[in-house]
Amino acid sequence: MKLNSDEGGDSKNKIDVLSKIDELKVIANNHYLRENYDEAIKIAEEIMDIAEEAKLYSVVREEGEHIATLYKQAKSDHKFVAVREDFESLKEDYEKLLAQDKIADAHNLLQRFEKDYRKNMHLNSFKRVKDLFIEDEILWNEFHTRQLNLIRQLEPLEIQFNSYVNTNNLLLAGETLDKAKKLLEKLKDSNVLRKWEITQARFLELKKKYDLDEDVENDLKEVSNLTENYEFNKAKNILNTKIDLLHKSDFSDYSRKLEAKLKYVVDAESKYLKLEGDINELERNIKQNVSQNQFKEAINNINQIIKISRFIGKTNYLENYAKYIDILEEKIKINSKIEDTNYIVKKLNVQGMEALKSEDYIVSLEIYKRIVDLIKNINQ
Known part of the structure; x- marks a missing residue:
C-alpha cells in the first residue's frame, strides 16, 4: 500500500492503515479461535508488512511477538492433536487386547506410547490418558500378582514331576504334568512357559519310549507263544511289521531286538520243518516195513514219530499212532x-x-x- 507524504494525508492514511490493521486483526483472531494457526500467521505477517510500510514499528513488534506465539501455539497444538489421535487409536487397540485377555501386551502397548511422548509432552495433562494409565497400573499389578502366584504353584509341581521321571514313574509324572497344564493355561510368562514346553517334550519322549517298550515286550511275548505253538508265519508277520515301523523311527535299539527275535523264530521254524521231514521219512519207512511184515521195525518207527510229534506239538494223530501200534x-x-x-x-x-x-x-x-x-x- 502506497502512503502520501503530506501531513494531512499522513494523518488520514495512518487512520486508514490502523483501520485496515484492526480489520485484519479481527480476521486473524477468528482464525486463532478456530485453531487455524497457519491462516492466523499469514494475516499477522500481512499486518506486519502494512505496519512496517506505515512505519508503525510498535505494531510491527507486537505482531512479531504475536506471530512467535502463534508458531508456538501451532506447534503445541499439532502435538496435542497428534497425541489425541494416537491415543484414540491406542485405546482402541488396548481394549481389544484386554478383551483377548492379553494384559501383558496391552500394558506394553501403553508403555511404548508413554515412551514415545513423555520427552516432549506432559501426558498427565490429558485426563483420558492419565485415567487410562491409572487403570492400566491397577490391572497390571493385579495381573502381575496372579502370575507370581501361578509361578509359585508351579514350583512344587516341577519338583514332583522331576522326581517321578527320575524314578520312572511316568503315570504320576503324567498326572503332575496335567495339573501343571491347568496353571500354565493362565500363565503369560514366556520364559516359564518355554521351560514347561521343554519339560512336556521330555515327558512325551519318555512316554513314547515307555509305550513302545511295553508294546515291543507284548509283541515279543505273543511271538514266543506263537513260536511255542509252531505258528511261525504269524510270529514272523508280527515281527516284520514292527521292524518295518521301527526302521522309520529313531528307535533302532528296539529294531535290533526284534530282528534277533526274528532270527530265533526262523531258526526254530527251520528245526521244526526238519523234524516234520523226519516224520514224513518215518511214515514212509512204516509203510515199507509193514509191507515186508517187519512189524517191530514199523512200531519202532511209530514210537519215533510219537516222540517227535510230542516235541513239536503235533499231537492230533498220537491216538491214531497208538492204535496203529x-x-x-x-x-x-x-x-x-x-x-x-x-x-x-x-x-x-x-x-x-x-x-x-x-x-x-x-x-x-x-x-x-x-x-x-x-x-x-x-x-x-
Missing part, C-alpha cells in the same frame, strides 16, 4: 503164532508120514486131524 502188535502175535504152528505142523507132518510108512493109519489120521485143528486155531 496195537494193530501191529496184534499182527506180531499172529505171526508168532503162525510161526509156532508151522513148527509144530512140520514136526507132526513128519510123524504122520512115518506113521503112513508104517501103515499105522489110525495114528496118521489122528496126527492130520491135530494139524487141521492147529491151522484152524491160528485166526482164533
Whole structure:
C-alpha cells in the first residue's frame, strides 16, 4: 500500500492503515479461535508488512511477538492433536487386547506410547490418558500378582514331576504334568512357559519310549507263544511289521531286538520243518516195513514219530499212532503164532508120514486131524 507524504494525508492514511490493521486483526483472531494457526500467521505477517510500510514499528513488534506465539501455539497444538489421535487409536487397540485377555501386551502397548511422548509432552495433562494409565497400573499389578502366584504353584509341581521321571514313574509324572497344564493355561510368562514346553517334550519322549517298550515286550511275548505253538508265519508277520515301523523311527535299539527275535523264530521254524521231514521219512519207512511184515521195525518207527510229534506239538494223530501200534502188535502175535504152528505142523507132518510108512493109519489120521485143528486155531 502506497502512503502520501503530506501531513494531512499522513494523518488520514495512518487512520486508514490502523483501520485496515484492526480489520485484519479481527480476521486473524477468528482464525486463532478456530485453531487455524497457519491462516492466523499469514494475516499477522500481512499486518506486519502494512505496519512496517506505515512505519508503525510498535505494531510491527507486537505482531512479531504475536506471530512467535502463534508458531508456538501451532506447534503445541499439532502435538496435542497428534497425541489425541494416537491415543484414540491406542485405546482402541488396548481394549481389544484386554478383551483377548492379553494384559501383558496391552500394558506394553501403553508403555511404548508413554515412551514415545513423555520427552516432549506432559501426558498427565490429558485426563483420558492419565485415567487410562491409572487403570492400566491397577490391572497390571493385579495381573502381575496372579502370575507370581501361578509361578509359585508351579514350583512344587516341577519338583514332583522331576522326581517321578527320575524314578520312572511316568503315570504320576503324567498326572503332575496335567495339573501343571491347568496353571500354565493362565500363565503369560514366556520364559516359564518355554521351560514347561521343554519339560512336556521330555515327558512325551519318555512316554513314547515307555509305550513302545511295553508294546515291543507284548509283541515279543505273543511271538514266543506263537513260536511255542509252531505258528511261525504269524510270529514272523508280527515281527516284520514292527521292524518295518521301527526302521522309520529313531528307535533302532528296539529294531535290533526284534530282528534277533526274528532270527530265533526262523531258526526254530527251520528245526521244526526238519523234524516234520523226519516224520514224513518215518511214515514212509512204516509203510515199507509193514509191507515186508517187519512189524517191530514199523512200531519202532511209530514210537519215533510219537516222540517227535510230542516235541513239536503235533499231537492230533498220537491216538491214531497208538492204535496203529496195537494193530501191529496184534499182527506180531499172529505171526508168532503162525510161526509156532508151522513148527509144530512140520514136526507132526513128519510123524504122520512115518506113521503112513508104517501103515499105522489110525495114528496118521489122528496126527492130520491135530494139524487141521492147529491151522484152524491160528485166526482164533
